Amino acid sequence: MYDFEFERPATIADAVAALGDEDAQALGGGQTLIPTLKQRLAMPGKLVSLTAIREIRGVCEDDEGHLCIGGGTTHAVVAREAADRFPGLASLAARIGDPAVRNRGTIGGSLANNDPSACYPAAALAANATVVTDRRTIVADDYFQGMFTTALDDGEIIAEVRFPVPEASNYQKFIQPASRFALVGVFVAKFADGVRVAVTGASESGVFRWSKAEAALSRNFTPDALSGLTVPADGMIGDLHGSPEYRAHLIGVLTKRAVSAAT
Amino acid sequence: MTQVSMTVNGQSVSGEIEGRTLLVEFLREGLGLTGTHVGxxxxxxGACVVHIDGAPVKACSIFxxxxxxxEVTTIEGMAAPDGTLSPVQQGFRDHHGLQCGFCTPGMVMTATALLKENPKPTVTEVREYLEGNICRCTGYHNIVKAVLAASGQEMPAVAAE
Known part of the structure; x- marks a missing residue:
């Protein structure tokens, strides 16, 4: 890979300062970025590793009952420590990549990268999580802005992700058998004031909410409530793993399965 | 160049590295520990799996x-100082869990981490945990048998799926 400067600050403040340089890039767990650097698809002048910043690691609960996950928390830790409080989220984290990848990859890295087939964006959008950065808070509805695009500014660091905890939730992931990424993934979250459904892997615009299904499920939280509802294939991803029509069809199937598993 | 220090297989080591030096390069080329493979x-x-602070990690994807x-443990740290194999290594030997052997260091490190988390895994749990370790020779059946043997269990008498 290309040469670069490497820094490993121990505080958010030092990391933000290091990222102030033009051409600096934050490095989370590196499970996407390091392979990307090897392929020479990225060429930052400086890498700022976030792995030494203790204050952005760990899982806790705030006074309002939100599950607060530090941006530098690995998938393995979320799978373990969110299991009692938010099993739908823990189960999602436990299915990302493989055990070794889950020991490095972080929730902040996944959300900052916003890969259109990543799992975490579906949970964050379905639960309407709040992304807390070094400088502001951003609600999920405003955060995701298309494939690999988010509301984050250059050099902005995800310090924490704050999840409202649903009454019931489930994530269904239909894996692309070679990469094990989601060919389509659907996260359903039922709250006292309504149901939210977020879809990853399917759309050329990245993660999105299926509002028709949300309205139907908010009235009647059963798989039958989805009968007759379909997603148009327009704007869905088409590649050798599946056509736009196939992905659109899977959204309906997986949403029914998620509701069925959550009830 | 910067200085890095860590504990590898119980010994304190240090060396001069570049920012872009991968852990696997430091282990193999810096320390001569060539048991950790790059596939x-x-x-x-998964051929490069080592343990960092007790957890399995792919050494090709960490600087x-x-x-x-x-605290880093590599395949060289698995056998006892007198050469006695670890239970997982012994399982691979007894059950012919390798053919060419290239994937074996990573398989042993991942399987060892599994048994630490889950001392009596089912066949399905073994297969799922080894999802990130690829073997092109064995068809995995004897690898699963080896890991079960290391956990003190026998392979259920059913044909491989």
Whole structure:
């Protein structure tokens, strides 16, 4: 890979300062970025590793009952420590990549990268999580802005992700058998004031909410409530793993399965 | 160049590295510990798995500088100093869990981590945990048998799926 400067600050403040340089890039767990650097698809002048910043690691609960996950928390830790409080989220984290990848990859890295087939964006959008950065808070509805695009500014660091905890939730992931990424993934979250459904892997615009299904499920939280509802294939991803029509069809199937598993 | 220090297989080591030096490069080329293999170099195959602070990690997808201060265990640290194999290594030997052997260091490190988390895994749990370790020779059946043997269990008498 290309040469670069490497820094490993121990505080958010030092990391933000290091990222102030033009051409600096934050490095989370590196499970996407390091392979990307090897392929020479990225060429930052400086890498700022976030792995030494203790204050952005760990899982806790705030006074309002939100599950607060530090941006530098690995998938393995979320799978373990969110299991009692938010099993739908823990189960999602436990299915990302493989055990070794889950020991490095972080929730902040996944959300900052916003890969259109990543799992975490579906949970964050379905639960309407709040992304807390070094400088502001951003609600999920405003955060995701298309494939690999988010509301984050250059050099902005995800310090924490704050999840409202649903009454019931489930994530269904239909894996692309070679990469094990989601060919389509659907996260359903039922709250006292309504149901939210977020879809990853399917759309050329990245993660999105299926509002028709949300309205139907908010009235009647059963798989039958989805009968007759379909997603148009327009704007869905088409590649050798599946056509736009196939992905659109899977959204309906997986949403029914998620509701069925959550009830 | 920067200085990095860590504990590898119980011994304190240090060396001069570049920012872009991968942990696996530091282990193999810096320390001469060539048991950790590089297969795909893209974090798919698992031949490079080592333990960092007790947890399995792909050494091709972490920079050496990120392991500064960590406790690293490689395949060279698995057998006892007198050469007695670890239970997982012995299982692989007894059950012919390898053919060419290239994937074996990573398989042993991942399987060892599994048994630490889950001392009596089912066949399905073994297969799922080894999802990130690819073997092109064995068809996996004897690897699963070896891991079960290391956990003190026998393979259920059913044909491989």
């Amino acid at each position: 795909c170099d893209t974090s798919q195959c 050496a500088a990120e392991a500064d201060g960590a």
